[in-house]
Amino acid sequence: RPDLAQRILALAGRPIDRRTVHAVNGVDLAIRRGEVLGLVGESGCGKSTLGRVVAGLHPPTEGELLFKGQHADKLRGAERLAYILGVQMIFQDPQASLNPRQRVRQILGEALKVHGLSPRAEIPARVDRALSEVGLDADYRERFPHQISGGQRQRIGIARALMVSPSFMVCDEPVAALDVSIQAQIINLFMDLREQHGFTYLFISHDLGVVRHISDRVAIMYLGKIVEISQASEIFARANHPYTQALLAEVPDVSRRGRTFIPIKGEIPSPLAPPSGCTFHPRCPHAMPVCKEQAPPLDLIAPGHWSACHLNRV
Numbered sequence: 001r002p003d004l005a006q007r008i009l010a011l012a013g014r015p016i017d018r019r020t021v022h023a024v025n026g027v028d029l030a031i032r033r034g035e036v037l038g039l040v041g042e043s044g045c046g047k048s049t050l051g052r053v054v055a056g057l058h059p060p061t062e063g064e065l066l067f068k069g070q071h072a073d074k075l076r077g078a079e080r081l082a083y084i085l086g087v088q089m090i091f092q093d094p095q096a097s098l099n100p101r102q103r104v105r106q107i108l109g110e111a112l113k114v115h116g117l118s119p120r121a122e123i124p125a126r127v128d129r130a131l132s133e134v135g136l137d138a139d140y141r142e143r144f145p146h147q148i149s150g151g152q153r154q155r156i157g158i159a160r161a162l163m164v165s166p167s168f169m170v171c172d173e174p175v176a177a178l179d180v181s182i183q184a185q186i187i188n189l190f191m192d193l194r195e196q197h198g199f200t201y202l203f204i205s206h207d208l209g210v211v212r213h214i215s216d217r218v219a220i221m222y223l224g225k226i227v228e229i230s231q232a233s234e235i236f237a238r239a240n241h242p243y244t245q246a247l248l249a250e251v252p253d254v255s256r257r258g259r260t261f262i263p264i265k266g267e268i269p270s271p272l273a274p275p276s277g278c279t280f281h282p283r284c285p286h287a288m289p290v291c292k293e294q295a296p297p298l299d300l301i302a303p304g305h306w307s308a309c310h311l312n313r314v
């Protein structure tokens with residue numbers, strides 16, 4: 001499949017209480033070059049872990065991560081650096097990811113200096129160019145993070161990623177901490193940058209509404225597994241999995257009068273003791289006896305549309 005720029009099979013574990021919790025379990029996911037893949041689920045479902053695995057910040061405990069057809073964990077030297085710089089991560093809280101003691105010009109220039117990617121004399125011009133690409137003027141160069149508003153700080157985080165000319169951005173809840181009015185501006189910035197640079201995005205959010213307008217495809221994750229994946233338009237028109245349907249019911253719809261809010265019943269279970277069978281069964285309004293016993297596989301239910309639910313098999 002030559003059209004696949006990235007293909008991952010990640011089984012990532014993090015130790016808790018000396019036991020291993022598989023935050024992401026047997027996820028097999030291919031992200032195509034130039035695509036925006038929205039990854040959606042409640043907090044704690046493993047989205048961030050998956051994002052960190054893709055960005056090379058967290059090795060998969062089993063399975064493999066391929067970047068441009070190469071095994072990412074086997075890359076060394078210049079090839080490893082090209083991968084690490086080529087896949088940039090944008091975090092939810094830009095405040096926490098920016099060094100409070102550095103000025104913006106230092107924050108932006110750091111990676112170029114550390115890796116010797118640019119003659120020092122050229123760094124200031126590159127800083128100004130990155131600032132202008134994210135819609136900030138050169139006045140921001142000398143500021144410290146605390147002198148900048150939340151939305152502008154996220155622009156700085158994006159400018160820092162741009163400095164190393166990435167091709168792929170993993171955006172982990174990049175607008176969740178921002179006011180709703182600012183969220184749209186930052187999402188538009190991501191889309192503008194995609195048009196200019198042809199970026200590929202893995203766009204992680206707990207909110208289906210946020211990924212709606214930017215994603216080509218949407219993957220829904222529950223307790224470390226992808227339960228549904230399809231074209232974004234298909235997910236919004238014909239959601240198949242009961243969990244996806246419940247998430248959709250929480251997206252405010254302007255065409256409905258007021259806000260319909262149907263909360264998903266119950267808490268997300270602990271990944272230490274996941275429910276048997278379909279892990280969504282304790283919360284599913286359609287659960288059947290088989291759901292407690294067997295985990296449903298991801299079935300192809302329509303062209304490009306996969307869903308893991310026993311309802312598709314009865």
Ligand code: SF4
Pocket residue numbers: 241242243278279280281282284285286287288291296308309310311
């Ligand atoms: Fe609900 Fe059963 Fe489908 Fe799981 S497999 S989502 S419990 S109907």
Ligand code: MG
Pocket residue numbers: 043044047048173
């Ligand atoms: Mg998270």
